[in-house]
Amino acid sequence: MTKHSRIALVTGASSGIGQATATQLAQAGYKVYGTSRRGAQPGQHAFEMLALDVTRDASVEAAVQQLMQREGRLDLLVNNAGFGVAPAGAEESSIEQAQAIFDTNFFGLVRMTRAVLPHMRRQGGGRIVNIGSVLGFLPMPYMALYSATKHAVAGYSEALDHELRTQGIRVSVVEPAYINTPFDANLVQPDAVLDVYGTVRAGVEKRVKEVLVGADGPEVVAEVVLRAATAEHPKLHYTPGLASRMRMLRRFAPASVLDAGVRKDLRLEA
Numbered sequence: 001m002t003k004h005s006r007i008a009l010v011t012g013a014s015s016g017i018g019q020a021t022a023t024q025l026a027q028a029g030y031k032v033y034g035t036s037r038r039g040a041q042p043g044q045h046a047f048e049m050l051a052l053d054v055t056r057d058a059s060v061e062a063a064v065q066q067l068m069q070r071e072g073r074l075d076l077l078v079n080n081a082g083f084g085v086a087p088a089g090a091e092e093s094s095i096e097q098a099q100a101i102f103d104t105n106f107f108g109l110v111r112m113t114r115a116v117l118p119h120m121r122r123q124g125g126g127r128i129v130n131i132g133s134v135l136g137f138l139p140m141p142y143m144a145l146y147s148a149t150k151h152a153v154a155g156y157s158e159a160l161d162h163e164l165r166t167q168g169i170r171v172s173v174v175e176p177a178y179i180n181t182p183f184d185a186n187l188v189q190p191d192a193v194l195d196v197y198g199t200v201r202a203g204v205e206k207r208v209k210e211v212l213v214g215a216d217g218p219e220v221v222a223e224v225v226l227r228a229a230t231a232e233h234p235k236l237h238y239t240p241g242l243a244s245r246m247r248m249l250r251r252f253a254p255a256s257v258l259d260a261g262v263r264k265d266l267r268l269e270a
Contacts, residue, residue, distance in 0.1 A: 012081030016181035020218035054108030079109040087204040088190035089197040090144035105149035125168030132175040172228040177243040178215040
């Protein structure tokens with residue numbers, strides 16, 4: 001396959017996992033279009049950037065249309081755009097904040113998928129790789145809303161893959177654990193703070209920062225995305241690095257052991 005014969009679109013590619021993934025794909029021979037809400041100046045990245053806001057239907061349609069006009073096809077969509085709320089009690093986020101995180105992390109992914117599927121069907125195939133999280137299959141106290149969006153991503157991905165296989169389109173979800181990226185430095189603060197959660201909120205936030213210091217970098221996830229995108233028989237779930245052990249724990253450990261492990265790791269009272 002000749003260089004740049006495959007076209008990839010990566011959302012949220014201005015930093016972190018998205019940037020690492022777009023760079024890895026470009027090095028592997030894809031012609032890559034990354035996206036961010038503000039786009040980017042030419043030469044800032046090893047790939048072209050498009051302005052795209054995954055929460056706006058018109059923006060999604062315009063970016064996909066722009067890519068199709070240039071390239072005529074799309075072989076790979078990586079849905080990575082997303083944000084999280086800093087560790088906090090679930091009730092410390094308003095309904096508006098809950099809706100906002102779902103609008104980006106889940107409905108943004110749905111918008112992108114709906115926009116590209118007609119083109120992939122017409123060309124007879126394609127790949128979609130969704131960036132999920134271990135929090136899509138493990139409980140994470142004080143990050144309930146983010147966890148809920150990643151559970152939604154996992155469920156959507158599984159169902160969608162079954163729907164699209166006969167059309168030559170495969171869907172995978174990559175579910176990393178802690179990854180040291182700017183994402184974690186830019187978490188949105190809860191907008192309905194309650195004093196009752198103050199002490200435990202601070203404790204969980206401190207623990208998460210401690211873990212992130214020694215966490216894998218985004219390149220670990222990017223390598224797995226490339227593997228999912230190019231596998232002859234792609235798996236539905238990929239768990240990079242530490243996440244693979246966490247999935248094994250979820251699958252085989254008794255519920256009581258998992259429950260105790262979660263609380264011990266976050267230094268919560270039993």
